Amino acid sequence: MRNFHFPGRSPTYCTNGMVACSHPIASKTALIALEKGGNAVDAAIAAALVLPICEPQMTGLYGDMFALLNHPKRETVIGLNGSGKSPSGLDAELLREQGIRKVNANSPHSVTLPGAILAFETLANDFSKLGLAEACRSAIYYAEHGVPVAPRVAFDWKKDFNNLSNHGKTYYSINGLPPTAGQIFKAPKQAEVLRKIAKHGAKGFYAGDVAEDIITSLQNLGGLHTLDDLNNVVCEYVTPISTNYNGASLIELPPNGQGATALLLAKILENFDYSCFDPLGHERVHLEAEASKLAYTARNKFIADPNYCTTDIATFFSSQTATELAKKIDMQRATPNLASQTEEVHLDTVLITVVDNDRCAISLIFSIFHSFGSGHASEKYGLIFQNRGSGFTLEKDHPNELAGGKRPLHTIIPAMVQKNDELLLVYGVMGGQYQPAGHVRILSNLIDYGLDIQTAIDLPRSFSDSSGLLLEHGYNRKIADQLQTLGHNVLRPDTPLGGAQAIFIDNELGVLIGGSDPRKDGLAIGY
Numbered sequence: 001m002r003n004f005h006f007p008g009r010s011p012t013y014c015t016n017g018m019v020a021c022s023h024p025i026a027s028k029t030a031l032i033a034l035e036k037g038g039n040a041v042d043a044a045i046a047a048a049l050v051l052p053i054c055e056p057q058m059t060g061l062y063g064d065m066f067a068l069l070n071h072p073k074r075e076t077v078i079g080l081n082g083s084g085k086s087p088s089g090l091d092a093e094l095l096r097e098q099g100i101r102k103v104n105a106n107s108p109h110s111v112t113l114p115g116a117i118l119a120f121e122t123l124a125n126d127f128s129k130l131g132l133a134e135a136c137r138s139a140i141y142y143a144e145h146g147v148p149v150a151p152r153v154a155f156d157w158k159k160d161f162n163n164l165s166n167h168g169k170t171y172y173s174i175n176g177l178p179p180t181a182g183q184i185f186k187a188p189k190q191a192e193v194l195r196k197i198a199k200h201g202a203k204g205f206y207a208g209d210v211a212e213d214i215i216t217s218l219q220n221l222g223g224l225h226t227l228d229d230l231n232n233v234v235c236e237y238v239t240p241i242s243t244n245y246n247g248a249s250l251i252e253l254p255p256n257g258q259g260a261t262a263l264l265l266a267k268i269l270e271n272f273d274y275s276c277f278d279p280l281g282h283e284r285v286h287l288e289a290e291a292s293k294l295a296y297t298a299r300n301k302f303i304a305d306p307n308y309c310t311t312d313i314a315t316f317f318s319s320q321t322a323t324e325l326a327k328k329i330d331m332q333r334a335t336p337n338l339a340s341q342t343e344e345v346h347l348d349t350v351l352i353t354v355v356d357n358d359r360c361a362i363s364l365i366f367s368i369f370h371s372f373g374s375g376h377a378s379e380k381y382g383l384i385f386q387n388r389g390s391g392f393t394l395e396k397d398h399p400n401e402l403a404g405g406k407r408p409l410h411t412i413i414p415a416m417v418q419k420n421d422e423l424l425l426v427y428g429v430m431g432g433q434y435q436p437a438g439h440v441r442i443l444s445n446l447i448d449y450g451l452d453i454q455t456a457i458d459l460p461r462s463f464s465d466s467s468g469l470l471l472e473h474g475y476n477r478k479i480a481d482q483l484q485t486l487g488h489n490v491l492r493p494d495t496p497l498g499g500a501q502a503i504f505i506d507n508e509l510g511v512l513i514g515g516s517d518p519r520k521d522g523l524a525i526g527y
Contacts, residue, residue: 008458009454011513011514011524012516012523012524013513013526016356017354017355017356018524018526019043019503019514019524020502020516020523021523021524022501022517023054023521024150025147026522027516027524028525029139030043030044030047032046033047036130038129038134040355041123041129042124043354043356044352044353045120045132045364046134048065048116048352049061049135049136049138052139052187052190052384053139053142053143054147055350056185056187056372056384058349058368059350059368061194062214062368062383063373063386064367064368064410065083066365066410066412066414067079067365067414068080068251068363068426070359072359077240079237080235081119081237081256082115082119083257084114084386085229085406086406087224088226088229090224092401101394103392103394104390105374105387105390106163106375106376107387107390108221108376108385109222109223109224110387111218111374112388112389113225113229114205115234115235117202118202118235122235136197140194140195143186143188143190143194144191148184148185149181149183149184150181152520152521153521156495159371159494166377167376167382168377171377187382189380189382190381190383192381193383196210212227213378213381214378217378217380220379221376238253239254240253240254241253241260241263243266245266245270245447246448248417248447249418249419250443251417251418252413252415255303255305257413258413259436260299262415262436262440264295264299266443267317268294268295268326269291269440269444270322271323272287274444274448279445282482285475285479287331288441288462292436292437293464296433301399303400305399305406308400308401310399334483337468349365349431350430351363351414351499351501353426353514355503361416367386367412368384370390372384374386374387388408415427415429415439424505425443425453425502425505426503427502427503430499434497438497438498441461452515453502454516457515457517462475464488467489468488468491469490470492470493471492471493472492480492498517500515500517503524512526
């Protein structure tokens with residue numbers, strides 16, 4: 001239990017239904033859907049559609065979505081891949097011939113097709129009670145009437161405002177400037193798009209006037225996108241992958257997402273006894289940094305669109321693989337930083353977790369990749385174009401090499417945890433490449449240290465990437481110096497690492513326990 005003398009927040013307890021989300025308006029929207037008789041799917045979609053207005057730097061209608069769903073009428077967890085592919089006319093050789101060695105994050109060639117809206121419709125048709133049109137209702141209202149800009153959103157907006165260009169700046173500024181906290185941001189053109197989706201379903205987005213705006217705008221930017229590419233967008237139900245970690249089963253989605261990286265990292269760390277590590281000590285930070293380097297190096301070699309993967313995914317995170325990698329870790333010395341990648345990684349997305357009264361549970365993640373995606377927006381409706389294509393590499397014959405009609409390596413990953421065949425945790429950690437490390441850190445906080453879900457989220461974070469060992473300000477100077485002595489290049493990032501949302505299910509008491517990351521503006525609420 002936390003010390004109530006100090007600032008902080010307690011976990012949220014309830015019995016009927018709960019949502020944890022990164023913005024309070026979205027959390028309330030989801031709760032209203034539950035109170036209207038909707039289930040977890042209704043609530044998650046309703047919250048997701050509001051977030052492009054509440055957090056436009058983090059997500060948008062022209063984005064991708066992944067979900068894990070635990071449905072009471074299904075025996076196993078359901079996975080949905082709602083990520084789009086690259087335009088059919090684009091390939092790596094075309095760019096290499098132009099002397100391009102990396103898919104620039106602001107290039108029209110970084111703009112993959114959007115999968116989220118079709119995925120929302122698919123989930124709504126197959127599992128919701130209220131339907132997609134009802135889920136659009138709150139989003140239409142907030143797009144038209146506006147939302148006061150929240151403090152963390154204002155911070156990000158100012159920091160990343162120069163990522164926007166042309167129509168992006170027109171639609172995502174107030175009098176040509178990034179809004180400050182409390183200013184009202186409106187997107188009436190997006191309200192029109194949402195009305196079309198409410199009336200016509202996904203066809204209101206992938207066909208007709210909205211589709212014409214998308215394709216014409218992208219072609220005017222130099223993109224090779226066509227209406228056929230947009231019409232051919234698909235989403236797919238996939239079989240989740242999982243592994244045991246100290247008696248709990250961590251569940252992730254298979255590639256093209258990086259969920260297998262979290263499984264491999266968990267299996268590497270399972271080789272070590274956490275009981276001898278202070279949860280805030282330098283030994284734990286060092287171990288997790290070294291294990292992450294190994295897991296992410298494997299990711300960068302092998303994870304891609306599953307049609308192009310060159311390794312068996314079960315072998316990738318097997319106990320044997322993990323044990324061999326764990327032997328490489330020296331607890332007295334840091335290895336070199338993770339190699340810099342040709343593909344882009346970034347730290348922006350949104351995640352919604354919901355559990356309803358029937359214990360239908362969903363972890364849904366929805367993103368445009370970089371802050372404000374590619375920075376470009378469609379001319380008529382102001383839809384920010386995601387830049388997931390910058391997740392491809394242009395390295396010849398690499399599994400994740402750019403090709404037409406191919407999905408890139410994706411960073412966004414929802415997660416669940418089961419124990420004794422019962423659902424224990426519905427969660428996720430926003431933050432681009434950090435997400436697998438974040439998943440395992442929170443799981444370890446719960447399993448190895450017995451922390452409550454809010455404390456597990458609150459605890460300071462660290463992450464080793466190509467620049468060095470990122471250490472949040474919650475770690476003191478002594479810890480930083482000890483890590484430096486081990487050979488780490490310790491850096492203090494301006495922006496905190498990721499943002500988690502989680503719901504813990506106490507099956508013995510029949511209680512839902514929610515946690516929401518203070519690094520964001522959101523909250524966990526229930527009834």
